[in-house]
Amino acid sequence: xxxxxxxxxxxxxxxxxxxxxxxxxxxxxxxxxxxxxxxxxxxxxxxxxxxxxxxxxxxxxxxxxxxxxxxxxxxxxxxxxxxxxxxxxxxxxxxxxxxxxxxxxxxxxxxxxxxxxxxxxxxxxxxxxxxxxxxxxxxxxxxxxxxxxxxxxxxxxxxxxxxxxxxxxxxxxxxxxxxxxxxxxxxxxxxxxxxxxxxxxxxxxxxxxxxxxxxxxxxxxxxxxxxxxxxxxxxxxxxxxxxxxxxxxxxxxxxxxxxxxxxxxxxxxxxxxxxxxxxxxxxxxxxxxxxxxxxxxxxxxxxxxxxxxxxxxxxxxxxxxxxxxxxxxxxxxxxxxxxxxxxxxxxxxxxxxxxxxxxxxxxxxxxxxxxxxxxxxxxxxxxxxxxxxxxxxxxxxxxxxxxxxxxxxxxxxxxxxxxxxxxxxxxxxxxxxxxxxxxxxxxxxxxxxxxxxxxxxxxxxxxxxxxxxxxxxxxxxxxxxxxxxxxxxxxxxxxxxxxxxxxxxxxxxxxxxxxxxxxxxxxxxxxxxxxxxxxxxxxxxxxxxxxxxxxxxxxxxxxxxxxxxxxxxxxxxxxxxx
Numbered sequence: 001x002x003x004x005x006x007x008x009x010x011x012x013x014x015x016x017x018x019x020x021x022x023x024x025x026x027x028x029x030x031x032x033x034x035x036x037x038x039x040x041x042x043x044x045x046x047x048x049x050x051x052x053x054x055x056x057x058x059x060x061x062x063x064x065x066x067x068x069x070x071x072x073x074x075x076x077x078x079x080x081x082x083x084x085x086x087x088x089x090x091x092x093x094x095x096x097x098x099x100x101x102x103x104x105x106x107x108x109x110x111x112x113x114x115x116x117x118x119x120x121x122x123x124x125x126x127x128x129x130x131x132x133x134x135x136x137x138x139x140x141x142x143x144x145x146x147x148x149x150x151x152x153x154x155x156x157x158x159x160x161x162x163x164x165x166x167x168x169x170x171x172x173x174x175x176x177x178x179x180x181x182x183x184x185x186x187x188x189x190x191x192x193x194x195x196x197x198x199x200x201x202x203x204x205x206x207x208x209x210x211x212x213x214x215x216x217x218x219x220x221x222x223x224x225x226x227x228x229x230x231x232x233x234x235x236x237x238x239x240x241x242x243x244x245x246x247x248x249x250x251x252x253x254x255x256x257x258x259x260x261x262x263x264x265x266x267x268x269x270x271x272x273x274x275x276x277x278x279x280x281x282x283x284x285x286x287x288x289x290x291x292x293x294x295x296x297x298x299x300x301x302x303x304x305x306x307x308x309x310x311x312x313x314x315x316x317x318x319x320x321x322x323x324x325x326x327x328x329x330x331x332x333x334x335x336x337x338x339x340x341x342x343x344x345x346x347x348x349x350x351x352x353x354x355x356x357x358x359x360x361x362x363x364x365x366x367x368x369x370x371x372x373x374x375x376x377x378x379x380x381x382x383x384x385x386x387x388x389x390x391x392x393x394x395x396x397x398x399x400x401x402x403x404x405x406x407x408x409x410x411x412x413x414x415x416x417x418x419x420x421x422x423x424x425x426x427x428x429x430x431x432x433x434x435x436x437x438x439x440x441x442x443x444x445x446x447x448x449x450x451x452x453x454x455x456x457x458x459x460x461x462x463x464x465x466x467x468x469x470x471x472x473x474x475x476x477x478x479x480x481x482x483x484x485x486x487x488x489x490x491x492x493x494x495x496x497x498x499x500x501x502x503x504x505x506x507x508x509x510x511x512x513x514x515x516x517x518x519x520x521x522x523x524x525x526x527x528x529x530x531x532x533x534x535x536x537x538x539x540x541x542x543x544x545x546x547x548x549x550x551x552x553x554x555x556x557x558x559x560x561x562x563x564x565x566x567x568x569x570x571x572x573x574x575x576x577x578x
Contacts, residue, residue, distance in 0.1 A: 001171040002152055004080055008164040008256060008304045009074065009138065018140050019068040021099045021185045027065055030101040030183075038099040054202040072253055075189065078136045078164065079209035082191040085134050085166055094207040096132050096190040100147050102178035109176055115190070116169040130169075132219050133192035137165040140185035149178040232271065234264035235282075242289060253289040262290035266297055269305070276305050277389060284391035284452055285409070287437045299439065332499045332565060339363050339502060339544045339554070348449050351555075351558055354453050356488075359557035361502050363546050367553040368492055373444035374551060377571055378495045387438045388413030395428045399479045401518060420569055423479030427502050431574075434471035442469070447488050448553065451577045472572040480564040482511065482522040486574035489556040493548045496570030500554060501527070501545040503561035508514045508543035511561055527563055548572075 009017070024038040042065045046053060049516050053059045061067060075094060083092045102108055115135050143159050149155045150165055152173045157165060167173060178184045195206035238261040265286035280302055299476035322368035340355070340362040355362040368374065376382050392412050397405035412429075419427040450481040451467045468487070472480075475498075484505070491500070503511060512523040512535050524530055530538050547567065548554055556562055 001163060002157075002167045002173075003085070004157065004159060005164040005166070006160070007162055008077060008081065009162040010293055011162075012291075013074050013077075013255070014140065014162045016068045017074070017138070017187050018185065020066055021062055021101060021140060021187070023066040023068065025101060025183070030103055030306050036100050036102050038101055038371065040097055040099070042575050051201055053389040053546075054204070055206050055208075057207050057332060060207055061204065064212055073193065076209055077256050078138070078189050079191055080211050081164060081166060082134045082136060083211040085168070086132055086191065086193040090210065091194075091208050092211050093192045093195050094189070094205050095192045095196055096188075097205045098188050099300065100186045100188050102175075102184040103336065104178060104180060104182050107177045108148075110174050112169050112172055113173045115167065115173055116469040118206045125417055130373045131192055131194065133169050133196065133197045135167040135169070136187075136191070137167060138187040138189070139163060139165075140187060141182065143184065145176060147182070147427050148175045148177055148178040148182040155230075181255060182247070196293055231264055231268040234260060235268065236506045238264065239289070255293075258291045259290055259293050262286040262294040262298060266294065266301060269301060279305050280389060281391050284437065287395065288391075288433075292436075295436065331567065334545045334547050337544045339500075339546045341365065341546075345553075348454070351450050352454055355555055356450070356557075361544065361557060361560060362555045363548070364553040364555070365549075366551050367448070368446060368551055371494075373441075373483065373573075376444055380420065382490070383441075384413045384416060386440050387434075388416070390438055392429055392437075393432055396418075396429050397426060399428075399481050399525070400430075401481050401521060420473075420475055423475045423477075423569075425475050425566075428472075428474040428478040430474070430480070432468045433469065434473075435469045435573075443470070445573060448492075448575060449487065450555070451490055468576040470511070470574045470576070473568070474566055474570060476566050476568045476570075478566045478570070480562070482527065482561055482563040483518075483520050484561045485520065485556075485576070486558050487578060488558055490575040491554040491556060492573045492575065493552045493554075494571040494573060495550050497550070497567040498548045498570055498572065499545065499567060500548055501543050501563040502556065503541055503543045505561075507541040507543070508559065510537040512538065522561070 017300055021038065025038070028034065028038065030036040030038060041053075041063050042240065046063055053063050060536070075097070079092045079094070094461065116133075126216060137150055139159050141147070141161050143157075145156050149159065150173055152167075152171060159165065186214055191209075192206075196203045197206070238257045239255045242261070265282045268274075269282055272279075274282075282307075283298050283302050288297065290298070316485075340360060341362045342362055343366070345364055345367045346354075351362075354360065388411060390412050391409050394408050394415055395405065398410055399405070400528075415427065415429060435445065447467070467490075482501075482503075513519060514521050514523050524535055524538055532539075546554070
C-alpha cells in the first residue's frame with residue numbers, strides 16, 4: 001500500500017523544489033481554505049479550449065507560475081519509481097502535481113482519506129472504473145510528528161528531506177498539525193498507469209514518461225538481485241543513455257541514469273574479480289558521472305581498495321618539479337588597463353562594498369599564503385602519490401571550441417608524464433570537480449570567506465550550500481576561450497602563472513556571442529587572429545587584464561567575459577557560487 005525510498009533527490013534538485021515552493025507561497029499563502037495546496041500552473045496562461053498543455057511536457061512547463069525546476073528530470077526520476085509499483089511496462093503518465101505547505105505553528109490537520117476518493121470525485125464515473133494511479137509524497141524538510149509528517153494505518157512515517165513516499169491510490173493516510181517554527185513543505189506528484197480520461201479528454205494531465213529500461217534496472221538494484229552478467233550491461237546502457245546525442249546539455253541528463261551507473265559500479269567492484277586499478281577506474285567513472293547521491297559510498301569503496309591493494313604508481317625522478325617542467329613558457333604581457341588590485345586580502349565588508357556589490361573584478365595578492373597546496377602541489381611527485389592512479393578527464397585540442405576537440409580518460413600520472421613534463425599544450429585537465437572525486441586534495445585547500453559570506457541564496461539554501469570547486473591543471477599554452485559564466489568566481493592560482501583578460505558585460509555587443517550550445521562563448525575563438533570583416537567591433541571592446549601569480553585570487557563577477565591563457569605549467573582552482 002505504501003513504501004519509502006531514501007534520498008531519491010539530489011541536493012540541487014531538492015533546492016530547486018524548495019525555491020519553487022517558497023516562490024509560490026509569495027504568490028498565494030497556504031491556509032485552511034485552500035487546503036495548504038499551492039498550484040503550480042498559472043490559470044491566466046492556460047487555454048481551456050486546447051488540451052496541449054495537458055499532454056505535452058514542454059507546453060505544460062511553459063504554463064507554470066514559476067519554474068525553478070529547470071526541466072522535467074525530477075519528474076522523470078519520480079516516474080521511474082512510480083512505474084515499479086504501477087507495474088507499467090514502458091510508459092507512465094503524469095496525472096497531477098502540486099505543493100502542500102503547512103504554515104509554521106498551524107493547527108491544520110488533514111483527515112484520514114484515500115487519494116482515489118479525492119481525485120476521482122472530480123468525475124463520479126471514475127470511482128467505478130478505479131484507474132490505477134499512485135501518489136509520490138516528497139518532503140522538502142525533515143518530517144516527524146512535530147511538524148506534521150505523513151501517517152498511515154501502520155503509524156507515522158519519519159523521513160528526511162528528499163526521501164520518497166509512494167502511496168497507492170487506496171492507501172488511507174493523514175497528517176497532523178505543524179507545531180514547528182518553520183513551514184512544512186512537500187512536493188506532491190501523481191502518476192497513472194494509463195491516461196485518465198473523461199470523454200476523451202484528460203481529467204487533469206496525461207504527460208507520458210518512458211520508463212522501461214530505467215524501471216527494470218532500478219528494480220534489480222533496489223532489491224539487490226543483480227545478476228553477474230548484468231553489471232556490464234547496466235553500466236553500458238546507462239553510459240549510452242547519458243551520452244545520447246539528444247543530451248547535449250549535461251544538466252538535462254536524467255539523474256536516474258547517473259544513479260544506476262553508480263550503483264552498478266559499486267555492485268561490480270564488490271562481486272567481480274578484477275584488478276585494483278580496474279576497480280578504481282570503474283568507481284572513478286561513477287564519481288564523475290553520478291549526481292552525488294552515492295558519492296560517499298563510492299569514495300569509501302576507493303579508500304578500501306587503496307588500503308588493501310597495491311596500486312601501481314609511477315613516480316618521477318625526485319628532482320623533477322614545476323620549475324624543471326617549465327621549459328616552455330608563454331610570455332604575453334599585460335596592458336596598461338589594469339584590473340583593480342589589493343596587495344593583501346581585504347575584509348569581507350571591504351570586499352563586498354568595493355567589489356562584490358558593484359560587480360567590479362579585483363585581483364587579490366597573497367590571498368592564500370597559508371594553504372598547504374601552495375607548497376605541496378608544485379612537487380609533481382606529491383600529486384602522483386596522492387592521485388596518480390586516479391582516472392581524470394583530459395581535454396584534447398587547442399580548446400573546447402576547436403573542431404578537433406575531444407576528451408580522453410587517463411590516470412593523472414599519465415597526464416603528468418606525457419603532457420605536463422613534455423609541455424604538450426594540447427591537453428588540459430579543465431573545469432573538473434577533482435576535489436569531489438579526491439577529497440585528500442581538497443584538504444590542501446582553504447575556503448575563502450568571500451564565497452561563503454556573500455551569496456544571493458536565501459538562508460534556507462545557505463544551510464545546504466557550498467561553493468562549487470573546479471580544477472584547471474595543464475602545461476604552458478592552454479587556453480580558455482573568451483566566455484562568461486552565471487556564477488560569482490574566485491579564481492585562485494596555486495602554481496604557475498596565467499594571463500587573464502576581462503570584458504565587462506556592457507561590452508557584450510562587441511564580443512559576438514555564439515548562438516549555439518556554447519552561447520556563453522564568443523565567436524572570436526582566437527583573440528590574436530580576429531576576422532575584421534566578420535567581427536568589426538571586436539577591437540573596439542574595452543578590457544582589463546593581468547598576470548595571475550601563485551597565491552593570487554581574482555574575483556570575476558557573473559556575466560564578466562574572460563579569456564585565460566597559461567604562461568607556464570599551471571594549476572588553478574575556481575570557486576563558483578550563486
